[in-house]
Amino acid sequence: MKRIALDMDEVIADVYPKFLDYYERDFGFRPKREDYWGKKVYELEGAMHIRKYLFEPGFFRDLPVMEGSQEVVKWLNEHYDIYVVTSAMEFRNSLIDKRDWLEEHFPFIHWKKVIMCGDKSVINADYMIDDHVRNLVTFNGKGLLYTATHNTEETRFSRVDNWKEVRTFFENELKNESI
Amino acid sequence: MKRIALDMDEVIADVYPKFLDYYERDFGFRPKREDYWGKKVYELEGAMHIRKYLFEPGFFRDLPVMEGSQEVVKWLNEHYDIYVVTSAMEFRNSLIDKRDWLEEHFPFIHWKKVIMCGDKSVINADYMIDDHVRNLVTFNGKGLLYTATHNTEETRFSRVDNWKEVRTFFENELKNESI
Incomplete structure (x- = not known):
C-alpha cells in the first residue's frame, strides 16, 4: 500500500476562521479575502502579534x-x-x-x-x-x-x-x- | 551530513529507576536486575498495572x-x-x-x-x-x-x-x- x-x-x-476572529477582535473589522491573498493574515500591517496566539493552549483544539x-x-x-x-x-x-x-x-x-x-x-x-x-x-x-x-x-x-x-x-x- | x-x-x-520505584511502592520490595532481565519490569508476575503509569501526566518529565x-x-x-x-x-x-x-x-x-x-x-x-x-x-x-x-x-x-x-x-x- x-x-x-x-x-x-x-x-x-x-486555521483561518480563528485568525480572522482574532484580527476582528483586535482591529474592529474583518479583513477581506483579497486583503490577505498571497500572504498570511498576520502579515497584514500591524498584525504580527496574531502569530503569537498559536502558542496559546487551546488554539488548535477547536479549529x-x-x-x-x-x-x-x-x-x-x-x-x-x-x-x-x-x-x-x-x-x-x-x-x-x-x-x-x-x-x-x-x-x-x-x-x-x-x-x-x-x-x-x-x-x-x-x-x-x-x-x-x-x-x-x-x-x-x-x-x-x-x-x-x-x-x-x-x-x-x-x-x-x-x-x-x-x-x-x-x-x-x-x-x-x-x- | x-x-x-x-x-x-x-x-x-x-525509565528504569521510576519503574522500580513504582514496583517497590506497590509490592514492598525492589526487584533485582536478574529478576526482570530479558523482559520489562511490568512483565513480572502481577505487575502489568505498572505500564498504566506511563499514561499519567508527569511520568516522562523527571526521568x-x-x-x-x-x-x-x-x-x-x-x-x-x-x-x-x-x-x-x-x-x-x-x-x-x-x-x-x-x-x-x-x-x-x-x-x-x-x-x-x-x-x-x-x-x-x-x-x-x-x-x-x-x-x-x-x-x-x-x-x-x-x-x-x-x-x-x-x-x-x-x-x-x-x-x-x-x-x-x-x-x-x-x-x-x-x-
Whole structure:
C-alpha cells in the first residue's frame, strides 16, 4: 500500500476562521479575502502579534475541519497508508490539542499513524499533501500543494484547491496503477 | 551530513529507576536486575498495572538522563544531523513532558529536530539508535540496538551497551568515511 503524508493545519484543519476572529477582535473589522491573498493574515500591517496566539493552549483544539476532508481522508484510508504529519513541535501547547483534535475528528486514524515533528525532510512517503512549499521541496515523493493564502504564487507543484480535487487526483492515480 | 534517528526512552532517558520505584511502592520490595532481565519490569508476575503509569501526566518529565548520553549526543551533533525520534503518540500526556524534558537536558537539539510518532517505519535516516527491535526491523539505514532488559536475547543488530560504546562506534564510522 502506498503511503501518504498528510498535513494538518490549512489542509484538514481550517486555521483561518480563528485568525480572522482574532484580527476582528483586535482591529474592529474583518479583513477581506483579497486583503490577505498571497500572504498570511498576520502579515497584514500591524498584525504580527496574531502569530503569537498559536502558542496559546487551546488554539488548535477547536479549529473547524476543512470542508470535505473527513470523507475523502476516510476514503483514502481504504486505499493508502495514511500518516498525519504535522509541524507541531514549535508550539509546545499544540501537542495535546492536536492529538485530541485528531481523535475527535479523524478517529479512524490510529495514533501509530500520527507524527508531530519540526521539519519534515526526514519523512519517507510516496505522496505528501501540504500547504507549505518548504515541506514539499525536501520531500522525496510526489508533492501536492494544498492551496492556502500564502502559497498562491507557487507553480512548482501539482496544486489542489479543495478536497474534491484531492479525491479526483487519487482516483486517477489508482486508475493509472491498475492499468 | 549523515542523519541519526535517536530514540528517547531507555536510550537517552532512563525509565528504569521510576519503574522500580513504582514496583517497590506497590509490592514492598525492589526487584533485582536478574529478576526482570530479558523482559520489562511490568512483565513480572502481577505487575502489568505498572505500564498504566506511563499514561499519567508527569511520568516522562523527571526521568534521569541516561549516563553519558548528553556528552556523546553533543559530540555526535557536531558530526551528524541528529533527530530525536520517539514513539510518544500512545501516551497523550507524555507529549509536552517529553518536549520539556528535551529542552531541559538536550537544549542543543532544536525543536525542528524532534519527532514524536507512533510507528517509526516512515523515518528516513542513515542510522537509528533504538532499544526496540520492531523499530530497527522496518528501518532502511543502519540500526544500532541499545541494550535494554527486554532486548537481551536479540542478535540481528549491532549492539551498544552504553554511551561510551555509541561514541566508539561513530568514531570508527567517521574514521572509515575519511579513508
